[in-house]
Amino acid sequence: MKTRTRLGVLGWPVRHSRSPAMHNAALRFRGLTAWRYQLLPVAPELFEETVPALPQAGFRGANVTIPHKEHALELADTATKRARAIGAANTLLFDDAGQIHADNTDAPAIVALLPFAPAGRTALVLGAGGSARAAVWALLDGGASDVMVWNRTAERARALCAELGGRAVEVAEQADLLVHCTSSGLDGSERMFDQLPLGVDALRRYACVVDLVYGDGRTPLTRAARARSLPVIDGLELLVAQGALAFELFTGVPAPVDVMRLAVGVAQDRACARV
Numbered sequence: 669m670k671t672r673t674r675l676g677v678l679g680w681p682v683r684h685s686r687s688p689a690m691h692n693a694a695l696r697f698r699g700l701t702a703w704r705y706q707l708l709p710v711a712p713e714l715f716e717e718t719v720p721a722l723p724q725a726g727f728r729g730a731n732v733t734i735p736h737k738e739h740a741l742e743l744a745d746t747a748t749k750r751a752r753a754i755g756a757a758n759t760l761l762f763d764d765a766g767q768i769h770a771d772n773t774d775a776p777a778i779v780a781l782l783p784f785a786p787a788g789r790t791a792l793v794l795g796a797g798g799s800a801r802a803a804v805w806a807l808l809d810g811g812a813s814d815v816m817v818w819n820r821t822a823e824r825a826r827a828l829c830a831e832l833g834g835r836a837v838e839v840a841e842q843a844d845l846l847v848h849c850t851s852s853g854l855d856g857s858e859r860m861f862d863q864l865p866l867g868v869d870a871l872r873r874y875a876c877v878v879d880l881v882y883g884d885g886r887t888p889l890t891r892a893a894r895a896r897s898l899p900v901i902d903g904l905e906l907l908v909a910q911g912a913l914a915f916e917l918f919t920g921v922p923a924p925v926d927v928m929r930l931a932v933g934v935a936q937d938r939a940c941a942r943v
């Protein structure tokens with residue numbers, strides 16, 4: 669098989685992804701001039717036949733986004749323990765034999781960005797989809813003492829907790845950490861708070877706010893948390909952190925994180941460093 673230096677992000681739709689800009693900037697910075705990272709728009713019904721063809725087409729790996737993360741794990745020949753436990757993969761690696769290896773870098777990225785280690789801490793996770801599963805797994809794996817899960821469809825929160833651990837809740841209880849993992853807030857509308865179990869004034873009950881959602885601007889949640897001087901980790905920071913881990917898996921080279929942050933438009937004052 670010829671040298672494989674192609675990478676991409678599989679999604680549907682995927683045209684708004686900032687991963688190509690982020691990874692191509694990193695590849696250029698590291699002098700990996702033969703490498704390219706591209707959008708891979710693949711409809712769900714074509715996913716199963718498209719992905720196994722990627723190694724032959726010169727691909728070394730791919731990131732996976734909505735709606736393919738669970739399917740990507742099912743398709744893989746091998747998977748890391750965390751990807752299996754979470755039930756979703758956001759990173760695929762293709763070896764020279766065409767075998768597919770799956771990982772989930774969302775989980776370690778969330779923990780790496782926290783301003784404190786999760787051991788002994790409490791968290792309220794909003795949402796019960798793929799990213800909430802990664803957050804709950806990561807926090808419990810990191811030793812969190814109590815991980816509460818609230819979801820619009822309460823039954824899904826109960827099912828997630830029955831599988832991964834954690835405690836399903838129907839109201840927003842106080843915690844050290846608030847982790848927002850629903851799709852609400854993408855459009856930047858203030859209606860976001862009507863769709864969540866807490867209002868802006870309740871944000872003071874959390875020592876740090878993590879919002880996985882990123883759009884063109886700040887979400888109402890991150891705006892409100894910053895206005896209350898709370899430490900905030902936003903979706904762009906997480907995009908960079910999970911992308912940096914994937915970059916290192918793809919290339920075997922350290923990720924130039926500052927270059928990646930600049931490429932996706934993370935302002936320098938937005939980082940929330942671990943203390």
Ligand code: NDP
Pocket residue numbers: 734774794795796797798799800819820821824849850851852854863864880881882902903904906907908910
């Ligand atoms: P899923 O589709 O798996 O889950 C969506 C979740 O959002 C469900 O819990 C769903 O609740 C809830 N939800 C959807 N619409 C609403 C609404 N109007 N009000 C309240 N809850 C709602 O998505 P993911 O978990 O994969 O992703 C969630 C978000 O996180 C997305 O915006 C995604 O882009 C972002 N994300 C960002 C990453 C990053 O790198 N920054 C990484 C991964 C995800 P219900 O069960 O009731 O339908």
